[in-house]
Amino acid sequence: MIQSFLDVAKEESIMNNMVRTWVRHVRELAYDLEDCVEFVILARAGRSLPLDQAVEDLAELKGRADELSKCYLRYSNITGSVASKLVMMQKQQGVSSAIALDMLLKARDAADGQKCRGDLTQLITQDGHPNSDLQVISVWGSEGNHGTTSVIMTTYNASEIRNSYTYRAWVKLMHPFNPHDFVRNLMAQFFESSFEEQGASAIGIQVLTKMDQATQSQSDLLKEFEQLVTEKRYLVVLEDLSNMAEWHAIRTFLPHRKTASRIIVSTKESEMACLCIGDSYQILELMHFSPEHSVCALFKKVRKSETYQYFKLPFNFVLLLV
Template identity: 20%
Template sequence: MAVGELLLSAFFQVIFDRLAPHGELLNFVRQLGGGVDSELKKWENTLTMIKAVLSDAEEKQLTDQAVKIWLDSLRDLAYDVEDILDVFATRALEHKLIAEHDHEASTSKVQRLLPVAFFRCFNRYTVKFNHSMRSSVKDITGRLEELCKQRIELGLQLTPGGASSNTAAQRRPPSSSVPTERTVFGRHQDKAKILEMVSANSPSGHANIAVIPIVGMGGIGKTTLAREVYNDKEVETFKFDIKAWVCVSEDFDVLSISRAILESITYSSCDLKALNEVQVQLKKAVDGKKIFLVLDDVWNEDYGLWEDLKAPLMGAAPNSKIVVTTRHSHVASTMEPTQQYNLRCLSDEDCWSLFMMHAFVSRDLTAQQISDLFRDKVVGKCRGLPLAAKALGGLLRSKRHDAWDEILNNKILDLPRQKWHSRSVKFELSLSSFSPEEMFFLLWYFPQRL
């Protein structure tokens, strides 16, 4: 997959994730009425069709100027889609905070912090906002449909399997606890914090087994961080009787996951077919034992399924821990965590170091021979995402050095740093990242900037 296709596809996937059927954003949009949620569903369907021809477009744009213009227009439209979703996400947060305020006692800390007029002011522009956003949404729908039509006129061909490539299970192979990176950059503090949470005693009144979700966007390094914690020597001092790693992915099948946990614990194959038989054996294996379990790449939002899965684990010894990696805060909240950890993007320096590790293996070129301009181009395209730095480094590693600038100058890769990072702050952090007082300040200061 070419790097332009890789990064634009990843950009699309962020949009798909935000349009999840039961996500907080779409739930808020449904309340607006006016068919806005139906329009957003059209976006998802149309983007899926467009995504299926990206590979062909990436190849043809090198010789066909019309295709290059089409890709540039698609990139610009993707930014506009993200901007609108950002506004919806911010308004959804405002709506939630206002609802919470209505239930606050008159002596609450939050109400003392800001005047009641602060909350009433939102009602003044609600109608205007709804009308404006419906108009903007319809405009985006029209532009998307036009690009979808143009893809046929340009003769762009469907990539085999491309139309269905937006599911998590197809995007990503299963993970394991075995380290894949020689060095992990920029995660020392994150790792220390997770280790602290793993070692902490569970609060009184809680179950014996505590859930620790690591939440962050795709490609930000959740699995890598979980793997670093899982393999850290300090974990041995926490005296866990059992350690297990299971990659869950999109299909949250209780029987399959229960069997995978049992096999990871016992290091032997399980041929049992019935859920009851598997969970009885799993319960026997963990009862009275202090366990440390990692469930990687979880997408399940069904509380009932989570309850079914954890049932045989409830007999574990006190201070047992389950570390969960997920892209969505609402998935994490389904598991009733005592605390959630929101993973941030890497710094430019750490992104550059990661890129260097993958791009310069077995090369004689040194860092001193690389211009600052080239470095800025690389970190600008990585946007703080370890996966992007690794993918870009792997791509350029196989190319001649004199061809690197040509690849990096491809406009389809342009993702403005300032715009991207402002988005990351607005929609990737969980609401629980800030106190109510901090969120009120942000909403007071930033609405006019959206």
């Protein structure tokens, strides 16, 4: 958290005297923490004072950190983009907030480096090869669902997405997770999107008829579902995913197949957004609302040889690489 704090302070010059003082105190605290870490290493090696002294030093440093946080939290009237983020950092507590702040800063750095923001539609369709892997994309907002749903909905209804994915479904997860309701919800929406592509009329009636027929034989519905998710390309949006138990249960119904399918996970939990993707993820800022709030997309980091899939390069530069 201290390193993130100092990274924010480096983003632009800080003209506020109080904030400069704040940063100086935090940097001094960081130096003392580094000295304490070195002291502990030497103590364990038997080349310095006993560990009891290190425990006392750590307790003192913790007290300084708490006091520093409380002191500057009173000055919530600071203005400016950097100061706003610093105040936000002090107000947030816990591991999840630290993860959220780190994600937000990474997304802002990526957006600044590219001089633009990411496009969810392009991210979904960037590898349109029929035999490409299933991809999971997490969409997360630093202030809950504000703006997240509208960003996903714009992409979900885009003509490019409709043309690329015959089978589409948007599922708002209920708690606790009910597998039977989940499968029926998916199949009803898959039928609907399929009828839409066919240009059918009275789609609602046709979906009801299809579901009624399937209900007469539950095993037939499950077999049709299994065949669809293993052989067809689909797009599924999972709204309000809140824990890993749900995610693991859902993935048993949506197995990994080389069908170029996409799963969009919409979650308010920063930790969940990361865990659904796994290690070595990339993050893009999709929408910027305020210094404290952005909607971001997390996706699996690609190999260097595949970097071209995510970023457009000038034609003459591509020729040079060849």
